[in-house]
Amino acid sequence: MPRPCCCRRVAGPPHCAMFKPAGIPASSLEEVVLHLDELEAIRLVDLEGLYQKAAAEKMGVSRQTLGRIVEAARKKVAEALIQGKVLRIDGGVVQMPETRKFKCTDCQHAWELPFGTGRPVGCPECKSRNIHREAACARTGAGRGRCVRSGR
Numbered sequence: 001m002p003r004p005c006c007c008r009r010v011a012g013p014p015h016c017a018m019f020k021p022a023g024i025p026a027s028s029l030e031e032v033v034l035h036l037d038e039l040e041a042i043r044l045v046d047l048e049g050l051y052q053k054a055a056a057e058k059m060g061v062s063r064q065t066l067g068r069i070v071e072a073a074r075k076k077v078a079e080a081l082i083q084g085k086v087l088r089i090d091g092g093v094v095q096m097p098e099t100r101k102f103k104c105t106d107c108q109h110a111w112e113l114p115f116g117t118g119r120p121v122g123c124p125e126c127k128s129r130n131i132h133r134e135a136a137c138a139r140t141g142a143g144r145g146r147c148v149r150s151g152r
């Protein structure tokens, strides 16, 4: 079965797009750019503690590719920390969910909300609170996200 998208899946936009050493103006610092797929890889492997195989499946890449992404990401983070560089999070060939999908368990009504609007309190149709969030990008290709291609 062909993959629905060439892109690497990420869970969402980063909380913070830039980290820099305190007290030094960014203009006088060197910069390391961490791509969104690299950030996602270390989030899954280092923060959530997933095996690389599981992380690779989540991102829709091979385990070998995931290994390379993690390696590159760790090197960049280490470089920024040790050599005092600005770490900017940007770019990468990624597929980002634009909206979150919700579904009502009671009436089966499904709807979407953009990111950053908070979790809905109930179903807009039947007012049931028995709702759940659906995966934004499944292997079936349902709920295709926006493809971001920048910085590469």
Ligand SMILES: [Zn+2]
Pocket (backbone or CB within 6 Å): 104, 105, 106, 107, 108, 109, 123, 124, 125, 126, 127, 128
């Ligand atoms: Zn409902």
